Structure formats: structure tokens, C-alpha cells
Amino acid sequence: MLTIPHSLILYAEVIQKTKTQMASHSQHSVFPCFFFILLCHFLLNIARLVSAQKPVFACDVDSNPGLANYTFCDKSLDIKTRVDDLVKRLTLEEKIGCLGDASVGAGRLGIPKYEWWSEALHGVSYTGPGVHFNSLVPGATSFPQVILTAASFNESLFETIGKVVSTEARAMYNVGLAGLTYWSPNVNIFRDPRWGRGQETPGEDPTLTSKYGAAYVRGLQQRDDGDKDRLKVASCCKHYTAYDVDNWKGIQRYSFNALVTQQDMDDTFQPPFETCISEGNVASVMCSYNQVNGIPTCGDPKLLAGTIRGKWNLNGYIVTDCDSLEVMFDNQHYTKTPEETIALSLNSGLDLNCGSWLQKYTQSAIQQGLVQESVIDRALTNNFATLMRLGFFDGDPTKLPYGNLGPKDVCTPANQELAREAARQGIVMLKNTLVSKTFQGANSYGLPLSPSSIKSLAVIGPNANATHTMLGNYEGSPCKYVSPLQGLAVSVSTVYQAGCSDVSCGTAQVEEAKKIAAGADAVVLVMGSDQSIERESLDRNDITLPGQQATLITQVASVSKGPVILVIMSGGGWDIQFAKDDPNIHSILWVGFPGEAGGAAIADVIFGLHNPSKCFLLIFSDFS
Known part of the structure; x- marks a missing residue:
């Protein structure tokens, strides 16, 4: 049912008054022009409202029955079979267009554009382009900042908050106001009280941070039906790793090189991320801006392919912090060309770029022989598998689990x-x-x-x-x-x-x-x-x-x-x-x-x- 905002009702009233006034004026009156402008404004707002009520999804077989013939749209099949079919159908240009947070999709295959970047650190957030608030959903429950919630030392509370946030996120997704992939929580270690982002974290203790991260991830991701292969929303543990300075007396996060002993890495910085994967089954890990012992985290094969994907067995995708590839080239001068940057990150195990560098330079990196198309296929397999676990390729989400959620489920008294x-x-x-x-x-x-x-x-x-x-x-x-x-x-x-x-x-x-x-x-x-x-x-x-x-x-x-x-x-x-x-x-x-x-x-x-x-x-x- 379409809910008309009060502002649009006022537009309609003004239009009706204008019609009455027009009846008593000559054909040369300015009122016809005024009426036309108001009418256009009214129709524009109606169009925006209607479009905002439609979620973004692929395999819309109701509107395009021919899509049912594609294997990747057959939700009765296993995810691997579907993803393999999808990747094989894409052209190289289409593949590259899907490597950034603003994925261009593949219109000829019924795959729309998708914005990967949404945030839900302590409630559905307007930080990032994936979430919008309007008259339909003017707000969402804003829980305490993480540092305070973590001070409760209450794991069940962490998970319960995650469940509420994911319910409100799904409700907003169903009316076209939010995505399904959320780059939260932040499980960095808050060692120095002067760090501006410490508020986002569960504090300085690796054990508490690990417990918080896994519990919040479970709350966000786990479905009520217990299907572990499917996701309610996809969360992301960030920022991997040893990131705890932003801008302090000339030291910038973009050029910071964290010198970390192996013992400190194993005892302090690794546990929260490992626990996110082993106990939370998190769907994503974000690499950070900084270097660790001289190597950018987003270009370190030992950290990405070796540890996250290999040792910890991440079932999901690895994404950069926003514009990290530019930072690697422009600020850290670690690589000589953008193409070298692309090759280093993709060959190290990166799957998705928050930013546009993968979309801009991957084609030329392939032409220069720096990266193989099979590496692109691997990245897209991880990305699309995550979206399939979310039901993005299962057709109309209102006919799927959580499809009944809507504005009524946001900001409830209980929440x-x-x-x-x-x-x-x-x-x-x-x-x-x-x-x-x-x-x-x-x-x-x-x-x-x-x-x-x-x-x-x-x-x-x-x-x-x-x-x-x-x-x-x-x-x-x-x-x-x-x-x-x-x-x-x-x-x-x-x-x-x-x-x-x-x-x-x-x-x-x-x-x-x-x-x-x-x-x-x-x-x-x-x-x-x-x-x-x-x-x-x-x-x-x-x-x-x-x-x-x-x-x-x-x-x-x-x-x-x-x-x-x-x-x-x-x-x-x-x-x-x-x-x-x-x-x-x-x-x-x-x-x-x-x-x-x-x-x-x-x-x-x-x-x-x-x-x-x-x-x-x-x-x-x-x-x-």
C-alpha cells in the first residue's frame, strides 16, 4: 500500500487552489505556468516515493520470465553451481564493472546495479551511499556507540542488538532504502585513548573485542530458520589489521606503518578477526589503509590469501577500506603504476574495492599481463556467492524470508x-x-x-x-x-x-x-x-x-x-x-x-x- 507523505498532500491542495484561480483569469495568466511547475514537482515526488518502495534484486522472473532459463536464477540449485554459471556468462567488461562498491551489474542478464557500501555500527547508518532515510522511514533505532555497549560485558546483549539492527535493515531494504551488505563491526584494538575512532570499537582487550565481534556478527547475519548457508544481512569485520591511528601530530593513517612483533600480532591484533570468522562466520573482512611491517594490508598475500582465506577459511569476500588502492599508490608510493596496484591487491586475495580503481585499471592490468582473468573470476565468485546467500538472486524479496518486514518494523517501542x-x-x-x-x-x-x-x-x-x-x-x-x-x-x-x-x-x-x-x-x-x-x-x-x-x-x-x-x-x-x-x-x-x-x-x-x-x-x- 502506497503511503502519501504530508508534503505531497499539500502539493495537491495547492494545485486544486490554482485550478480555481485559473478559472477567473485570462488565458494569458501566469497561473497555467505555475500550475504546470507544481504538477511536475508533484509527479516527481510521487516517482521518487514509488521507486523508493522497490528493493533492488536480480532474477526478476515475474517481470522477465525468460530469466528463469538461467541456471544462476534457479534457487533450487546449490550456490556454487549458480555462481559458476553466472560468472561464465559475464563479459570481461561486465566482470570488471562489478568489482567496485558501486557495482554496475549486467542489465542484459537481469542483474541491476548494486551498492555494497552500507553501515550498521550501532544501528542502520546514513554513512555510506547504501542507506537513505525519507518520509517513509525517517529514522532507525540508534543504539549506544559500541564502546559503551561493550562495557556491559553482555554477549547476549551484543547479539540481540545485532538482530534488531538487521531486522530494521531488512525492513528498509524491502522499501528500497537500504542494501544487504553492512561494513560493521569495527574490531580494532583501542590501545591509546587519544584515538578518535576508539569509540567505534569494543575497547582495548582482545578477548572482549573478540566476543563482541562474533556476537554482533551472529546477530546481524543469522536467519531465524537456522539455515547457516543463508544470510539475513552480510556483515564485515574491519579494519584488518593493526590500525589504531588516524591523524595524530602529522602521522596519517594513509601513510602509517605499524611495526608489530609476531607475538603482538598473534596475541592482540589477530584474535578479534579470527573469532569473527571462526565463531561468527562473518561474510566479509575489510583490509585497512595502513601498512604492517612495511607492506600495505590490502596488498599482503600472507594476510589476505594466506591468513583470512587460507588459515581461517573465510566464507565470503575481502574488501578494501575506501580508496585504499589509491592510498597505496598516491600516499605510500608502494607501487609504480595503478595497474601494479591492481595486480598486487587482486593477486593477494582482494575481491572488492570500496572505490573505483579496480573498475578503472583492471582492464589495462590484464592487457599488461599483470593479472589473469581467472583471478577476476575468483573475486567475483566470492562476491556473488555472498549476494546469493542473501537471496539477492532469488527474485522478489517480498516473497522470501523477511519479505513481510517494512516501515512498521523500524523504531518499534521494543527496539x-x-x-x-x-x-x-x-x-x-x-x-x-x-x-x-x-x-x-x-x-x-x-x-x-x-x-x-x-x-x-x-x-x-x-x-x-x-x-x-x-x-x-x-x-x-x-x-x-x-x-x-x-x-x-x-x-x-x-x-x-x-x-x-x-x-x-x-x-x-x-x-x-x-x-x-x-x-x-x-x-x-x-x-x-x-x-x-x-x-x-x-x-x-x-x-x-x-x-x-x-x-x-x-x-x-x-x-x-x-x-x-x-x-x-x-x-x-x-x-x-x-x-x-x-x-x-x-x-x-x-x-x-x-x-x-x-x-x-x-x-x-x-x-x-x-x-x-x-x-x-x-x-x-x-x-x-
């Missing part, structure tokens, strides 16, 4: 509640001491607060009313936001002061903040960072809180007549020893980037509806 629960389980208490001031009776700790004892709660800080900040990076449009201020205001009367214009806190409104803190029964300070401080392509130079945040915290705490709760919202760790040592700061919570329901989860912890964890996966300071 939104799971986002809140995930944030609750991940929040970590770093400090909780007795309040020496008279409050809630004798021997009262900073947390939990009792709403009945608070007539006024001061909520202060640049992240106190944060919304989009709570999502972290690789985010999508959320179902809705609940900021910390909004979450706290449900239970008590609040007064709010940002204290800084943004998290960089170049200038702090200390006196204004002290004034409202002094008049309140308790204070919650919500500080930390956002994507302007730490993100992909932006590492931090140090671990001190930005700008005048520390000054604001200590000054506000000094005038409070009741408990002072410090909440740190961030991806990486910080040096907050000053807050641990300050007797005026009674409790400290780390809340990561807690997702769309983060404010509600923070309030649940502060008011004692959920007991926070004391197990941590980052180094802040000595909180023993």
Missing part, C-alpha cells in the same frame, strides 16, 4: 526500549562517596539520588542537553532523542545552564553556573567531548578535558549544598584525577556516547532505577 537498556547496562560508575553535607539523612552517598528529596536539580554542562552528540559517529537518523536534561526532568524540577557554548569550552560561564548550583539541592554536571574533539580522521593530542571544563567542574562543585554528580560523555578516556580527588565531587559516571535514549538511561542510573557497572574497558585514571 527503542532495548536502546535504553543497552545504555543502562553500559554506564560505569567511577566514583561514589559519602556526602558530608546534610542531605537525605546521615551517611548518604552521592548516588543514587532520591527524587522526593530534591526540589531543584541543577543540570550543567555543554553535554547536559546533548542530542546528536549522544549518537557518536557512524550514526543514522534516530527514532527520537532523550537528552540528559530531558531524562532528568521527568522525575524532578530542573534548572539548566550550559556553562560553555560547546564542548571545546574556550570560555566558561562559571559565575552563572555557580549561581544556579548554589540554589539547587543537587548538581549534575554533564561534560566530556563530541565529534569535534574525537572522531575518524581526528585523534586527540592529550587526555585532559577540553578548554575550561575542569575549571567549571571544580568551581561549580565548590558551591553546591548537596551531592555533585559528574557525568563524562565521551568515546575515549580522560585524565580526571582532579575530580576523583575532589571531596566536593561525590560521584562520577562514564556514559560513553549513549545513543538516542541516553538521557533516559542516565536518569535511570542517577535515580537508582538501574545499578551501574564498575567493570571498565578504558584507562581513565587509577580508580582502584
